[in-house]
Amino acid sequence: MRVDLHPFAGIGWPGRERCGPMRRCLPQLRDSRVGIFGVGSALAPHVSRQLDLLPALVPALEHGSPRERLARRIFDNACIDERRFCIPDFRHGTRKVLYDTLHPGLGRRMAVYRREAPRLAASACEPALKSARVAADEITHLVVVTCTGIFTPGPDVELAERLSLQSDVERTIVGFMGCSGAFHGMRVARRAALERNARVLLVCVELCSLHQRDEAGAGALVAQSIFADGATAVVLGAIRDHDRTLALLGEDRTCLEPGTRAALTWEMRDDGFAVRLSPELPSLVEGRVARFVTPLLDGIDPQVRPAWIVHPGGAAILRAVQRGLGLERDDLASAWSVLRRLGNTSSSAVLYVLEEALARLAVGAEGVMLGFGPGLTFEALRFQRGPGV
Known part of the structure; x- marks a missing residue:
């Protein structure tokens, strides 16, 4: 079977190869039953310029050594101006709360997570609820x-208490899904939203700064150069008459790519969680993204370019998406903006991109959210801009 090339997809998509056929019928977005009513975000309190972070994040590097020059080049090429963290440890002259020893144990790291994660998450939920015009007890x-x-x-x-949610609120944690976690959470939230009178609060919170490790390999340097802390939230619900949603949610798609399991890993160690990014990751994304995403573009007017809400996993990943889908840098403007301002905040990052893009999209505009995570997992979700403010 031959599938014609979609003008936004870069290459053709062989219908049943790799991930198989679509499991659900492609919907008309006007029939979508669930929408996003509000979106909110929070910024971690401690901000540092990108190049100022190098000696704090990789203290073992000898100044002027070949490895230090490589690290500086990696940090400089990351296309990041600054990053934010929940702890002050990476700013020169500040008192360290975690990295006052070279190898803080996992227990100390998790103690900081327990203190800081609910606080940052609540700060993202509050504007999301306000944006949705939904009270916490709803x-x-x-x-x-x-x-x-x-x-x-x-x-x-912790969040239920901080936000004064009802005691019978149904709670779910989506854990350890990596940078694609927002898509997994959205899938859970959409199903919950179809229950009678449901209003669902979805929040992504990540404190990547708690997992600095004393490594200077090229892959470790790339990880040290991009990750940061952040939290984002959305409120979802079934669409009723006269509801004014920010976004109407359409078809979603997921694919666990065979033979790519080692491309992106996240392992728990005694001295923190160790991330491994394969140098082949960008080429894997570039070579497979069009095949994956093309089915979601069915029904979009070829003369109208959809909005692309792409996880800002790093400059190399965004360039790979552009090449794989035949897009220009301006097509990923919101993703590049978030990467430059905040770095890669793991699962929360794509919702920062969505929040920025929604402010500029016209009512009725079509869009596709796109992300990647361990597995290697490809995730995508089609949406349409609603009339909500």
Whole structure:
């Protein structure tokens, strides 16, 4: 079977190869039953310029050595101006709260996570609720996405108390799904939103700064050059008459790419969580993204370019998406903006991009959210800009 090339897809898509056929019928977005009613975000309190971070994040590098020059080149090429963190440890002259020893144990790292993650998450939920014009006691379901920490009772319980949610709020934690976690959380939240009178609060909170490790390999340097802390939230619900949603949610698609399991890993160690980014990751994304995303473009007017809400996983990833889909840098303007201002905040990053893009999209504009995570997992979600403010 031959599928014609979609003008936004870069290459053709062989119908049943790799991930198989679409499991659900492609919907008309006007029939979509769930929408985003509000979106909010929070910024971690401690900000640092990108190049100022190098000696703090990789202190073992000898000044002027070949490895230090490589690290400086990696940091400089990351296309990031500054990053934000929940701890002050990476700013020169500040008192360290975690990295006062070279190898803080996992227990100390998780103690900081327990203190800081609920606080940052609540700060993202509050503007999301306000944007949605939904009171905290109207929330029926809470979905928390995180991959950078764990404790029990967890951040869901802390958030329920901080936000004064009802005691019978249904809580779910989507854990350790990495940078694609927002898509997994959205899938859980959409199903919950179809329950009668449901209003669902979805929040992604990540504190990547808690997992600095004393490594100077090229892959470790890339990871040290991009990750940061952040939290974003959305409120979802079934669309009723006269509801004014920010975005109407359409078809979604996921694919666990065979043979790519080692491309992106996140492992728990005694001295923190260790991330591994394969140098082949950008080429894997470039070579497979068009095949994956093309089915979601069915029905979009070829003369109208959809909005692309892409996870800002790094400059190399965004360039790979542009090449793979035949897009220009301006097509990913919001993703590049978030990367420049905030770095890669893991699962929360794509919702920063969505928040920025929604402010500029006209009512009725079509869009596609696109992300990647461990597995290697490809995720995408089609949406349409609603009339909400």
